[in-house]
Amino acid sequence: MTLKLDSLRALDEIYKALDDNILQAALSRASYNNQVKVTEILASRPEIASLAIEVREIKRRSIMKLEELIDQAISSLKAAKANPYYASSVEDARSIIGRIVGSNKLVILSKSMAAAELDLRSYLESQGNEVWETDLGEFLIQLEGVKPMHTIAPAVHMTREKALILLKGKLKIDVKEDTIESIANTAREFLRSKIIRADIGITGANALAADTGTIVTVENESNIRLVSSIPPVTIAIVPIDKIVPTLLDAVKVAIIQAAYAGLYPPTYINIVTGPSSTADIEQTRVYGAQGPKELHVILLDNGRLNAKSNPLLGEQLYCIRCGRCSFECPVWVHTANYWGGPVYGGPMGIIWTAITIDPIEAGKLAYLCLQCGRCDESCPVGIRLSYILRYLKTIAISGSMSKL
Amino acid sequence: MPLNPLEVVRLIEDNMKRYGFPFPIPADAIYSWAKPLGLPARGSPMLYTGALYQLMPYIASIVESLAKIEGSSVSVMALRVSRFLPGFLTGLVVKPRGEFQVYSESILRSIVKLLKTSGVNVAYPYEGDLYSGVLLYDLGLDELFREQALKVYKALKERGATTVITVDPHTTHILRSIYPRYIDGFDLEVKSYLEVLAESGFKPGYSIHRDVVIHDPCLYARFENIVDQPRNLLASIGVKYLEPRRTRRMTYCCGGPIEGLAPKMAKAIASSRLKELVEKSKSIVTLCPICYSNLKAVAGDDIEIIDIALLLSGEKS
Numbered sequence: 001m002t003l004k005l006d007s008l009r010a011l012d013e014i015y016k017a018l019d020d021n022i023l024q025a026a027l028s029r030a031s032y033n034n035q036v037k038v039t040e041i042l043a044s045r046p047e048i049a050s051l052a053i054e055v056r057e058i059k060r061r062s063i064m065k066l067e068e069l070i071d072q073a074i075s076s077l078k079a080a081k082a083n084p085y086y087a088s089s090v091e092d093a094r095s096i097i098g099r100i101v102g103s104n105k106l107v108i109l110s111k112s113m114a115a116a117e118l119d120l121r122s123y124l125e126s127q128g129n130e131v132w133e134t135d136l137g138e139f140l141i142q143l144e145g146v147k148p149m150h151t152i153a154p155a156v157h158m159t160r161e162k163a164l165i166l167l168k169g170k171l172k173i174d175v176k177e178d179t180i181e182s183i184a185n186t187a188r189e190f191l192r193s194k195i196i197r198a199d200i201g202i203t204g205a206n207a208l209a210a211d212t213g214t215i216v217t218v219e220n221e222s223n224i225r226l227v228s229s230i231p232p233v234t235i236a237i238v239p240i241d242k243i244v245p246t247l248l249d250a251v252k253v254a255i256i257q258a259a260y261a262g263l264y265p266p267t268y269i270n271i272v273t274g275p276s277s278t279a280d281i282e283q284t285r286v287y288g289a290q291g292p293k294e295l296h297v298i299l300l301d302n303g304r305l306n307a308k309s310n311p312l313l314g315e316q317l318y319c320i321r322c323g324r325c326s327f328e329c330p331v332w333v334h335t336a337n338y339w340g341g342p343v344y345g346g347p348m349g350i351i352w353t354a355i356t357i358d359p360i361e362a363g364k365l366a367y368l369c370l371q372c373g374r375c376d377e378s379c380p381v382g383i384r385l386s387y388i389l390r391y392l393k394t395i396a397i398s399g400s401m402s403k404l
Numbered sequence: 405m406p407l408n409p410l411e412v413v414r415l416i417e418d419n420m421k422r423y424g425f426p427f428p429i430p431a432d433a434i435y436s437w438a439k440p441l442g443l444p445a446r447g448s449p450m451l452y453t454g455a456l457y458q459l460m461p462y463i464a465s466i467v468e469s470l471a472k473i474e475g476s477s478v479s480v481m482a483l484r485v486s487r488f489l490p491g492f493l494t495g496l497v498v499k500p501r502g503e504f505q506v507y508s509e510s511i512l513r514s515i516v517k518l519l520k521t522s523g524v525n526v527a528y529p530y531e532g533d534l535y536s537g538v539l540l541y542d543l544g545l546d547e548l549f550r551e552q553a554l555k556v557y558k559a560l561k562e563r564g565a566t567t568v569i570t571v572d573p574h575t576t577h578i579l580r581s582i583y584p585r586y587i588d589g590f591d592l593e594v595k596s597y598l599e600v601l602a603e604s605g606f607k608p609g610y611s612i613h614r615d616v617v618i619h620d621p622c623l624y625a626r627f628e629n630i631v632d633q634p635r636n637l638l639a640s641i642g643v644k645y646l647e648p649r650r651t652r653r654m655t656y657c658c659g660g661p662i663e664g665l666a667p668k669m670a671k672a673i674a675s676s677r678l679k680e681l682v683e684k685s686k687s688i689v690t691l692c693p694i695c696y697s698n699l700k701a702v703a704g705d706d707i708e709i710i711d712i713a714l715l716l717s718g719e720k721s
């Protein structure tokens with residue numbers, strides 16, 4: 001059940017995508033809109049670009065002392081009464097989460113690329129659980145049965161016609177009108193009924209503060225809020241590259257991620273330090289007030305520490321997953337995440353696939369990179385994506401990673 | 405079916421080892437354009453083309469053949485273990501596109517003329533005008549690239565070059581920013597002819613009044629900081645240049661770098677860019693032979709694509 005990349009099969013899919021006119025139109029619209037939005041944000045708020053430079057420095061320093069930050073985060077999480085776990089591999093993470101969740105549970109997820117790395121939905125379903133994505137885009141692609149097509153806009157290829165067919169066909173729900181609003185309402189009603197009864201909520205994270213053990217997430221839909229506060233047990237999957245020294249650093253990361261994703265100001269930034277509690281009676285603290293009673297935090301390695309030791313792949317660990325490099329990429333705008341691997345896509349996606357799955361197969365896909373450098377120019381944390389992609393080509397053609 | 409990128413890379417590697425060029429091309433096709441000009445074979449500054457302008461007519465023709473294979477319905481999956489593709493390609497006779505060849509050579513002659521008008525007399529290495537290895541670097545063939553870079557460096561040094569003048573963005577970038585990482589003690593000064601012209605106070609004494617839209621090549625704009633020079637040169641002869649939506653440091657690629665690996669994708673990218681350029685003007689100025697070739701391949705007859713050298717030298721007005 002581990003995720004694999006077969007680059008030739010991926011090329012066949014990419015070529016099919018090229019012939020899909022609806023997809024091509026949707027991608028070109030989405031990338032145009034995103035470019036316009038981000039340009040506006042940066043032009044009207046000069047403080048964002050300077051904050052991005054600060055975040056670049058925060059990320060660089062964090063990755064440099066990553067091992068130390070992991071240890072610190074683990075003690076801070078314990079101090080905050082959360083349960084931290086270190087998962088070296090996909091298998092590790094699945095079995096840890098599997099033990100927490102058990103079977104016959106109702107599980108709700110908020111969009112998380114880390115969960116996608118684990119192919120968590122299928123895994124939990126295979127253990128006899130009912131699992132629902134609560135982000136609208138992710139929910140629709142769950143119904144469709146495909147992979148997320150962009151880091152922040154998983155359903156970038158979705159049309160209202162397709163969404164209607166999915167809701168009617170897969171869930172047998174009637175949507176009153178064929179407006180986007182009505183689709184969103186229908187999904188909301190359906191998901192509400194699940195969220196309210198859920199046993200377990202699983203989120204990702206934009207950043208984790210090592211000094212306080214605080215998980216920071218940023219969003220517009222408010223589903224992360226619900227998933228991380230309504231179920232009695234919650235789990236956060238945090239890739240280790242998301243750990244930064246302080247809570248303030250973590251909030252800065254979230255703000256920059258949102259701004260470069262074209263969502264500024266973000267509607268919500270969530271700050272979660274441990275499970276909910278109350279000390280209202282006799283000043284004695286008990287856990288489990290209105291929010292969860294238990295919070296489990298999975299620190300996911302999955303190739304990251306190994307990548308850190310490689311000066312080029314290690315640079316990708318600065319990534320805050322804003323997805324701007326994809327929207328600016330002339331290739332991605334014709335392929336969506338079909339170009340990249342089973343989880344990630346686009347310029348950053350190829351490199352994340354190399355780190356988490358297979359550098360040689362990822363390197364073969366890197367051959368579609370133009371080396372045009374628009375991604376390098378766009379990345380808020382200054383990752384030299386095109387340079388790393390060229391390096392992946394040397395790996396693919398020589399069949400080994402030894403040379404650098 | 406999509407082409408298997410590694411097979412195309414192997415083909416290029418093979419050609420390089422056999423012919424010294426990524427595609428079979430007769431050696432004198434590289435320097436025959438310079439013969440009538442009587443340039444000295446030694447000295448500095450040395451004009452070095454890196455053969456890209458001369459190769460483009462051959463590349464355009466091989467890309468057509470690759471596009472045919474790509475367009476066939478055989479699935480790449482069925483071919484994954486066979487050696488069918490390189491065998492087929494090695495057998496291809498590569499005929500240059502005649503009109504394109506004439507065009508490339510006239511651009512190179514214009515560049516020499518422009519430099520001369522600005523008081524810069526160049527030497528030219530003739531047989532020493534070797535392929536720069538750009539494609540080897542871009543495709544990750546690092547060992548072969550290093551060997552080629554050393555050969556080029558030696559050829560230029562032997563002929564007395566201290567300053568090298570380049571004519572296209574790829575060769576400029578590879579020589580100036582990449583060679584020093586692969587060659588110990590690299591000490592050539594590398595400049596694009598556009599930089600040299602801009603610095604020399606280019607004043608040709610004629611003006612060309614027309615509107616064009618400018619298409620920055622990625623490497624000049626984002627990697628070599630050559631953005632204002634071409635604009636100032638155009639303005640100095642009275643050409644009014646218009647900016648497309650995505651321009652200067654955020655210019656948009658023509659798709660050219662993957663024309664041999666994924667011709668269909670390259671065309672899709674070129675078409676997107678062309679559309680955006682044409683919104684501003686049907687006369688498009690290019691600064692790179694790859695951009696020229698790729699935009700040309702998707703442009704209708706009502707669209708004019710002009711290399712900046714021809715515009716500046718007054719040959720296309």
Ligand code: SF4
Nearest residue numbers: 319320322323325379
């Ligand atoms: S590589 Fe840079 S631009 Fe791309 S998603 Fe990561 S942070 Fe954003």
